[in-house]
Amino acid sequence: TQTGGKDLEHLDAPAWKESLENCVKLFRTLEEVQEDRAAERAALVGDGSDEDEVEEEDIELNEGELPDLIEEAQMLEWAGTGFGQTEAYRLQLALKDLLESQPLQSVRLFGKIFGTKSDYIIAECLFKDGEGESDAEGEAEEEGDVVDEDGSDAEGSEAEDPHAVPVPKVKPPVTVPKEQREGVNKYTYFVCSHVGDEWRRLPSVTPEQIMAARGIKKYFTGDLYADVLSHPPFPGTEAHYLRAQIARIAHACTVSPRGFFVSDEDEDDPTLSKNDEFEELNAEELLDLNNWVHHEPKILLQGRTKHFAPEEEEEEEEEPEEEEDEDDEGKIPKPKPTPTPNYLLPEEEPPLLEAVGDDEPIVEETHPAWTARLCRQLTSDYACVSVVNHKWPGACAVARGAQFANIYIGYGHKWTDTAYTPAPLPEVQEEPASKHEKADPTVEAEAEFEKKDDPEEGEEEPNSDDSEDED
């Protein structure tokens, strides 16, 4: 009857049917999963040489920690968030599938970031020791789905794109090295658009990307390979921007009741571990923001959790023990760092397990960054307590007794009290002092010159700024 508007890509029915099948497939029993895996592997190896080695008995599913998402969903429901119990169950199956197919030690549902074309369901994973790094490369070749590990390749492809908006490449003078399997890259994130879709691994994040992400505010599209057209330019694709925002959210909003984790006081490198002697906090105690602590370290100005102080040499040391390819930017000779940018100035690493009550407030005195709420009004003996973060709308944690859960569901942007103003264009650089340029003589001057043609009026007019502005 009517036309116009843009059609959805999703619209073809076969795609849905497949998606529905994927969703139903999640409900396979263990035996069915093993059969399917065996079939998959057989198909893969079928092209290879030794088919005899692959037998059904070989299929071992990875085992690891996976929380009960239903229970979490029930708690989060008290806080008015989460996905509801039915969806939580589907998510649980999807996470279970991920856990069984990768050498993961633990998986947690991070949450969801909305995109304009499709959303990202995000799983936060910890690889088993020694796993993960090499796999990523292998799979990148194998499946073609995994986004490359470092941002430089993506940038390269961006540069090759003839349609890309030419943005001035302002390189930070000193590259802060990336954290490897620690700090902001402690966890690996996998994303998918819908429950049942294939999980895609996000690249690890560079300090540069985190710093750049702080300066921009873009809607996600749902396409990991989409360019991030922004000013200042973002060093990477949407996958990297997504990863950077996830890191910012994770390190700002992942909290737990005080005492659930304890830090092993290992001088320089304190790590957290579960507290076996954790005493459950009651609702009243949980309503005190000082009883909620961050268990992920804060990200410093320089985009790392551990401060990196550049040595005063031209050439910074590359982290030598990592085998994987380093950022290309690291090798670009940098202009002399004068003055030292803010992010290289010494900055104190805040203590681990800092109370959320100490977070920088939204409005001093009146509006702290977090609010704790009792989630049940009338029969509060069994009440959960939630803490919501106002800086990252959509971030919420909830606890009851010895259980707690964190989630983020939102557009992936930090709260701004004022309208977002893109960073101003860099100041127009000083015009180099014109050494030889002369003002075009005016007609009168010329006439005069021609008329007089004597050296008594050799002075030129002063250089005028107006001409600059009009360029």
Next chain:
Amino acid sequence: TQTGGKDLEHLDAPAWKESLENCVKLFRTLEEVQEDRAAERAALVGDGSDEDEVEEEDIELNEGELPDLIEEAQMLEWAGTGFGQTEAYRLQLALKDLLESQPLQSVRLFGKIFGTKSDYIIAECLFKDGEGESDAEGEAEEEGDVVDEDGSDAEGSEAEDPHAVPVPKVKPPVTVPKEQREGVNKYTYFVCSHVGDEWRRLPSVTPEQIMAARGIKKYFTGDLYADVLSHPPFPGTEAHYLRAQIARIAHACTVSPRGFFVSDEDEDDPTLSKNDEFEELNAEELLDLNNWVHHEPKILLQGRTKHFAPEEEEEEEEEPEEEEDEDDEGKIPKPKPTPTPNYLLPEEEPPLLEAVGDDEPIVEETHPAWTARLCRQLTSDYACVSVVNHKWPGACAVARGAQFANIYIGYGHKWTDTAYTPAPLPEVQEEPASKHEKADPTVEAEAEFEKKDDPEEGEEEPNSDDSEDED
């Protein structure tokens, strides 16, 4: 457009509006409850003498144990039963209201028994020591809602009802005394039709009623005062029949994971108490029927949980220490007990905490009375285990870790494999040998008598049963 059928009594809108208001009222805050209570009391006392004594500060709400019905509902949902979480929340508020208004030590949701006109929501309550008995009488006068404590009154009113079907009153030759605040009368039950309605207290149950209830099968109507028209006659109204069925269900179907309760081995009178050192059973263990035990004693043939052996005297001893009025039947002189009825024969009291696996099966060998089921197929690390009772369809228990819940939702009847046959009418009693009755002389005989009028044919015809049958 069309007429016919019977209209509902409920149909008038004002009744609903009130019901809706009652339902909304449940969500009052504590302060509002106290205000309302104060107002109620003020209104009551307003008619009395000393108004000054009643101040708002006097209103103290009773405190006691009330489980978290939402959590129970979530567990029961895994077993496919319960009322759903929203309804559970409403029920929680209704039970809370009951708990706060009566001197109760604990309240539990027993379940629901369906009636043809309305249903019974049933709360199982334990009064605080020394409370409950006297209250009942007081309230009976006060509110007129509470059904009288003993069945005899109800029978009395039944007898007065001119429309009642005259049923032969077959009294058991020996009355087994009622258990007081123990055994089948350990708990007091309150019922209401809809959440938000006033709770009504059910009478305690007599052994006679339990024995009678076993022999009949009637749909409940939803009206506590309705007569139970049955054969054999039931000694009481629907309230008593309901109470008897609840007792039968409660003592057959209330189960818990082994070890949750322990019995204090107090020689003759072992009582159960919570086991502080209870070790949680995992799902696999809970799937073994031997790890589920009854924590309410079985009801014996005679309708008590503790065996009562009548002394061989004409007059049984009344339980002397109880103040409340005894059953009238107890005082009726009984015919000599020959032969001793089954229920007076010695019967062994089964041990406390008997495993449900030892219950009498539905079908020997193949169909035990209970089935244990794992309630989660795919991510069974967090699974609940349910045990369903097949003898009382609608009875179910579910456990996970240290938590368990019992519920009954059904029509209140025991499973019968064969069609129910009402007990046969008692054998027609022997006609007393007719001592003086004579058959009416036939016309011929009379004529003959008149004709002859001599004493030679003095013999009478033998007494004929036929004439009796034709009366």
Next chain:
Amino acid sequence: MDLAEFPSNLEQVGPFGFTLNPEQRAAMQASLSQLKANYKFSRVIFWGRVSGHSRDYYIAQGFDSDLLRGKRTFVSQSLTRWAQLPEVTEAQRVRCEGLAGLYTGDLSYQYVIVEEVMPWEPPKEKKERGSDDEESEEESEDEIIGDDDEDEEDEDEEDENATYRKLPKKKTKLRRHRITEEVRLAALVNSIDDDTSVVPRGAALIDQADRVSMNSHFQGLSSKEAGNLSFYLHFRPPRVVPKKTLLEKSRLNMAIDFLDRIDEDVPAGSWSIQYDGTGTTASVRSLLWPGYIAYHCPGSRRFGAIYNGNGVRNADIGFML
């Protein structure tokens, strides 16, 4: 309970003790959507649950465009995969009615029914076997026992039925029928559907071509109507209506009153109707099939029904009212 309204209507039946857990809800939403797509059904309903001893059966039904005719019934235990239930022959139906006891929860469980072969039957049965192709499948499961031949193929079965095998010595011929629980379940669903399938009056329409469809104009019963049994109809091929007199029919709106009214059922009193506390939902319950509950929210298009029982018809209803 209509699939489209599925999670909502689930909340309606909670107060009657029927719930599904998140696993089941999630699995069912996906698998029923798939069922609907694969069979191109115009409507899929979740029918209910028949509890068995070891496991329960969940039943769903799919409808072709004519709702009264093309109906298929599916069973599932996991709620992930649905298997179509077989058609039930008249002979099987009669035999199933004789079966008592709980469902086992195993679809392949075989009930053995021993019937006396009437002197006039065997030839008739043989004729049937030859003439009626549809029944051949079923009949092949039956064997005549007591004849002293052709029993070799199921030696192992004979022991079980040893008690029955002694009987033929009396020279009465007995026939042993085997009925799987699958067939018994299919017969049960048919029986319940026949006796129940309650819809509010006006929810279904019949057109000039005798095609039955859902009435898209249906706006629900009024509060008064919804509490009256005579405003509920059996959604099954009508039996009573065609027998009505012309005078009676003249009072009916034949587009919507082509179905039988439930208050005309025999025995009378086999239905109970109630409102919930707030008057938002009326429930109609079968006392003949305890566990069958139909509901309707007056003033809305919302109605549905569910069976949640152990598959036993209440033969005692006459004594129980």
Next chain:
Amino acid sequence: MDLAEFPSNLEQVGPFGFTLNPEQRAAMQASLSQLKANYKFSRVIFWGRVSGHSRDYYIAQGFDSDLLRGKRTFVSQSLTRWAQLPEVTEAQRVRCEGLAGLYTGDLSYQYVIVEEVMPWEPPKEKKERGSDDEESEEESEDEIIGDDDEDEEDEDEEDENATYRKLPKKKTKLRRHRITEEVRLAALVNSIDDDTSVVPRGAALIDQADRVSMNSHFQGLSSKEAGNLSFYLHFRPPRVVPKKTLLEKSRLNMAIDFLDRIDEDVPAGSWSIQYDGTGTTASVRSLLWPGYIAYHCPGSRRFGAIYNGNGVRNADIGFML
């Protein structure tokens, strides 16, 4: 989200991060039913949640028989009791637009807005005060400060606003307006309703008497249509349609196309449309008001919308696409 479809549609918005807990669901079902009965609304919808710093606001709306006109908005924090939000005057609306920052969660919180009194304004304001009865309430909350009289009645308030009181020394007259959070919230709901209120095309009808009602014949959009922004309309008094040329209008079905299409909104690109994974639900999201989500299940009458955000209009949308 329609009350009648309430629990079901709640499941629809779970994937967008909006849930209600059992307490809230139970309370809301009862209290909204009561609201509907008390005000005799033809339709009650749950509108959404505006998160505040300390507590959240839940919003519901009730409609009289003409759905586009008689609409009342209610707010609740407990979900047990609903209070009607006040009407917002144009002056209040403009002032509210200047307010930034999170909602506090306290309806009685007062925002103080200090405006410069333009030399030509005071007489105008006095005129208004006399002439316009409706505004008198609001205007009485405002005071002209800087005049050295008539400030006695609120001594305690003056301390708070000490900083502002120093300004008048410049001899510029300043007026202090107080806006309660209640008014700000009412203005917010109006603004969001103006910009969103998305319904699928055909769900609403206008009759010859210009009365707007829900279309009881609406059978849902097709799958293809449901994925197309041009099949969604603003359920608000139309602005664009009346300005269309006759030629353009000739292509419309005026019974259902009397509303503005959302794909004609300015700025373009302020809407995002997606299908869920299984193609059963299409969601339309506002990028201008992040948190507003409308959904529709193609082929069914089911549609609805919800707002779940912190009440901040995305002023940055131009940079973010």
